[in-house]
Amino acid sequence: MRRDAAREGGGRRLDGWRPVVPWGVAALGAGGCGAWGYALAGAGPADLVRDLSVGWAFAVSGMVARVRRPANRTGLLLYAEGLTWFLGNLQGFPVPLLFAAGAWGEALNLAVLAHLLLVFPDGRAATVGERRLVVAGYALVAVGGLVRALLYDPAADSASSYLSCARCGPNALFLIDAPGLFDAVDVVYRWAGVVLTVLVTLTMVRRWRAGSPARRRILLPSWVAVGLTLSFVGWEVLYLLAPEGLGGADAVVTVLSDVSQVAVPVVFLAGLLRMRLRRASVGDLVLTVGRSPGHGEVQDMLRRTLGDPELALGVRAGGRDPVDPDGRPVPAPVPPAGRDRTVLRVDEGPGSGAVLDHDRSLGEDTELMTAVAEVVRLWLRDRRLRAEADDQADRARAVPRRILQAAYEERRKLERDLHDGAQTRMLYTLMTLRRLDTRLAEEADPELRSTVAEAEQSLRQSLEELRNLARGIHPEVLARAGLGAALTSLAEQCPVPVTVEAAPGRRPAVVETTAYFLVSEALANAVKHAAARRIRVGVRPAGAFLVVEVVDDGVGGARLPDDASAPGGTGLKGLADRVAAVGGRLTVSSPRGEGTRIRAELPCA
Structure with a gap:
């Protein structure tokens, strides 16, 4: 059974490598073709060994990364860097099309390397700026390299290629014989590469500074590559400034840089396989889930x-x-x-x-x-x-509304009891006194008639006070005709002109009652404290809310207290508490000398 399990595990490992077998064949072919062209250009055995070592190191690392981390694009870039490493060697062939391809794509491996640096180790650019740098690198090679190839005559200037091959070519893309123009384009092309390299380096510095210690450890392979890239930049600058004064140092620098680059893909691969960055990023997720992200956001974070x-x-x-x-x-x-x-x-x-x-x-x-x-x-x-917690909060918010609803129901019951009970009896008593006064003869005792008249007047006043009390407890017109009619009746009793604009329709009883007493209290405040000469009342629906506004032209200066214990009158506090009890929101705008606007949003659901 153990042998079967081992055989099954080995079979799975072989299955994982089978998809990249064509890749290996392609890498061998690209390396062999590149070495052939390099040898035709005059390269010796040592040059061929180091050139093949660098290109194949990148290709093999890319294939391993692709097998071990197939969801990560870094492996593809490592492999692409290995293949494009040999592209410039095609300039060693005497075939015009091959030479043209090599001259055009000579710097493509540098664009791929920049791409690799910007996306390592996640396999994708994290910001728009990084994506733009990647596109700029490939665009420079695609456009700038093509323009340069169209002007490049290897027979006239063999030193413009790193192969320095006087017998290479001809160039199938060569169209314009203008050595001066070619030199200018070549300089611009090289310096554009320098600028892009500096921008990539600055981006790496920013990522390094913003990263955690664990992330910085994972980014070390990219810094090795950055160091080597900067050495290329320095070499390009020296070559541009003093091409004749370097002597044989260029060969030494080339050998050292190529040998050191063999370690770059290996370090990249090691950093990719350790997955330390993934664990560090998972630690960052703990902070993110603390703000309660949604299902889709968590899935996206895990994917990244x-x-x-x-x-x-x-x-x-x-x-x-x-x-x-x-x-x-x-x-x-x-x-x-x-x-x-x-x-x-x-x-x-x-x-x-x-x-x-x-x-x-x-x-x-x-x-x-x-x-x-x-x-x-x-x-x-x-x-x-x-x-x-949200469910408990909803239940807690519903408690004051239910209590207020119960209180309003009790007020309505009390108002009905007063209207049907005490008011009715007092009205009957008043009618009885009127009949008694009518039946008293002209010769009746004047003192008796005076006593009856005083009793009738006192009963009238008591009846009016009882009606006002019942109206203050719960207006009967509100339950019978609705909020618009109740507010109109309220406006008619106000000593200041009041304009009422109320949208038709009925709302829940608790909402209508809250709106009624809100307007009633606001009118009383405007008359008593604001010295208002004109008041406007507006009631309109707004989605699931009923918006109630009371605007006056008084002295202004009113404000809601910051808390319940703040000093000042209880009018606005009472309004705020009444609105909050039904889950609404109250705002007060009252600049001094410009009147007061009280706005309440009452939920109707």
Whole structure:
């Protein structure tokens, strides 16, 4: 059984390498072709060995990275750097088309290297600026390299190529014989490469300074490459400033730089395979989930952190199948597809939790996946606790509304009891006194008639006071005819002219009652404290809210207290408390000398 398991594991490893076998063949072919052209240009055995070592080191590292981390594009760039390394050697062939291809793409490997530096180790550019630099590098080679190739005559100036081959060529792209123009284009082309190199370096410095210690350790391979690139820049500057004064130093520098570059892809690969950056980024996720991100945001963060753009985070609740951020079911991955599923359970019962569908290679780093699982569990617990807290908050906000609703119902009942009970009896008594006064003869005792008249007048006043009391408890017209009629009746009793603009329609009783007493208190404040000469009342629906505004032309200067214990009158405090009790919001705008605007938004749901 152990031999079978070992054989099965070995088979899986071979299956992982089979897709890159054509890559290996292509790398061997590119290296062989490049060495052939380099040899035709006059390169010796040592030159061929170091040239092949650098190109194949990048290609092999790219293939290993592609197998071990297939979701990460860094492996593709390493491989591309290995192949483009040999492109300039095509200038050694006497075939015009091959020479033209080599002359045009001589610096393509530098553009690929810049791309690699800017996206390592995530495999994709993190900012718009980085993406623009990548595009600029390839555009410089595509456009600038083509223009340079159109003007390049190797027979007239063989030193313009790093091969320095007097017998190379001819150039199939050579169209314009203008040596002066070629020299100018060549200088601009080289200095544009210098500028791009400096910009890439500055971007690396910014990333280094913004990174954590763990991220900086992972970025060390890119800094090795940056150092080598800067050495190329220095070499280009020296070559441009003093091409005749370097003597044989150029060969020494070339050998040292090429030999040192063999280590660059190896260091890149080692940093990529360690996945330390992934673990450091997972640590950053702990801070992110603390602000309660949504399902889709968490999935996007995991995709970026793990370098797997196809990662799916499925959340299940109540025993249902896991669903993605769009509510679609997340099917289990098919085993041969190179993907795997990690099931995450939390302490909410067997029917809850989440699943992570990810690239199978990520499962090789058990510490990384353990950290990711804990982050997702933390997010699930935080989401559940926040949902419970929101539910409790909703219930707590509903309590004052229910209490206020009950209070209003009691006020309406009390108003009806007063109207149907005490007011009715007092009215009957008043009518009885009127009949008694009518039946008293002219010769009746004047003192008796005076007493009856005083009793009638006192009863009238008591009846009016009782009606006002009942109206203050709950206006009968509000329940019968609605808010518009009630506010109109209220405006008619105000000693100051009041304009009422109320949209038709009925709202919940608690909302209408709150709006009525809000306007009533605001009118009283405007007359008593603001010395207003004119008042406007507006009531209109706004979505799920009823907006109530009371605007006067008084002295202004009113303001809501910052807290309940603030000094000052209780009028605005009472309004704010009344509106808050139904879940609404009250605002007061009252510049001195410009009147007061009181606005309340009352939820009707």
